[in-house]
Amino acid sequence: MSAVEFEPYRGELVAFCYRMLGSFHEAEDMVQETLLRAWKARDRYDPARASMRTWLYRIATNVCLTALEGRGRRPLPSGLGTPDHDPEAELTPATDIRWLQPFPDGRFDTESRADLRLAWIAATQLLPARQRAVLVLRDVLEFTAAEVAEQLDTTAAAVNSALQRARAALRDVDDAAAVGEPADPEVRAVVQRYMAAFEAADVPALVRLLAEDAVLEMPPVPLWYRGSRDYGRFMERVFRMRGQSWAVRGLTANGQPALAAYAPHPGGGHLLHTLQVLTVAGGRVTHNVVFADPGVLDTFGLPPHLPAG
Template sequence: MDFEPYRGELVAYCYRMLGSFHEAEDLVQETMLRAWKARDRYDATRASVRTWLYRIATNACLTALEGRARRPLPSGLGAPGEDIGAPLTPALDVPWLEPFPDARHDAEARADLRLALVAALQVLPPRQRAVLVLREVLQFTAAEVADQLGTTAAAVNSALQRARGAVAEVGGADEVTEPGDPEVRAVVQRYVSAFEAADVPALVRLLTDDAVLEMPPVPLWYRGSRAYGRFLDRVFALRGTGWRMTVLTANGQPALAAYAPEPDGGHRLHSLQVVTVTGGRVARTVVFADPRVGEAFGLPARTDGDGFRPER
């Protein structure tokens, strides 16, 4: 019995449930091990291998989430900041939401991995979270989900309605244009060019009026193109100009690996920036500065000169 063809979609599912790519990979490995040990008890007349694996993965996720705090983004914790010069102190006690490295696993439904939706899922109780993902994203029937959760189809449908309402209330259902869209690619390339040139006015012109900038693990976040631009002025004043960026994808969205200049002429990985483009402008940028994020995306910690340009 070969479980490997399901690994990618299971990692994506566990990521939606947990908000952590690293934990998702670990739980899928645990799911595979449990399935292998129980393979002699698998009943093909009751469920497909895929459905059976999702039942095991769901139980593993629900167990892992017992007593856990949700994984937020800074914008989910309070009001936007007003002081552009506020200390950039990481809140290392917060289990921050992590980005999903698209290139690591072949998972369908990339739009349903986008950061806003995954962040919205984290506000749901774990069982509602499972119902919403299993029904809406993965298209399991109410009866199948009821069997996976040990409940009734009526209870599943009720939980689904509550979950839909909660996600809509926190804004997780916003439309996001695909990263391969020509207009999106053009906007991202203009953003990269302006950032590498430290051209803050050009960057601001690419933003929506209410653009959001947030920077986990720093709990600060800012709203509005003016605040966004003023903060970038601060970044270039502190870290210098001559940055280098590489375009990737994360969560089915454009992402930028940002390398800050070093005194010796090289560049050091500063952050992975996940960008939301709507209506031809940048509406949100989430700047992940945790070194483990760079490792998950396979990004080198340092580059020499201008030579680093992974495949786009």
């Protein structure tokens, strides 16, 4: 067995560890630790007992559970308190909070799936770590109850019980069936109109594309807004502060449509401002999670500056 044999599993292991940890950076670190442990234990691997994939997931699960010991969840601002109504509120980052991070789809060959969506990941952060592991291993990765029991050193009955509790806790998350996929023509049309309105700093056009109860949140700033009126008032502030004539680039994150927003620069061209992950349902934008953390932006490999023209 050579380390090369592990590489085909790297992408799916990163996605698994991300679902467990809510952090892409930590997920990459946990996969490195998983593959290192697998290499050191290669002589003890028995293909008669488990496939290599199952064996690697057992190692990855235990690495993640160890990493989660004593840690709190990674939230989004909307999971911490009530919405704000002041569009001029102070935008002070809460650097003491370990915020939920987005997943860069373009870095790995992962499918656009509901179980990578930010709302789903945020909801699973509320589950106990072992219950979260059971949910992901059973419902996302489709391991059998017996396989998960082996991975977690427990019984199939305990696995099934944990799975029932986890499913009940997530039953109503973001009405996944109603959320459109990025490739859906209606979703693409909404996102294209949103991007055009954003580039033009056209707040009325943006508001027309929003659901009435649309949510706007901006980690690491802990405040958030609910409702198209407050969303629009805040966007008026953004364009007043940062100027008109933005540049926007489309991409995906967490299996959702996303955009990189570039603010106009006085010296010419545009500077990278934020990554925005959109949820579209019923022909409207229902949720926008805006990330400004430089570490998150670096993860997506976005150019920091777009030249004029």
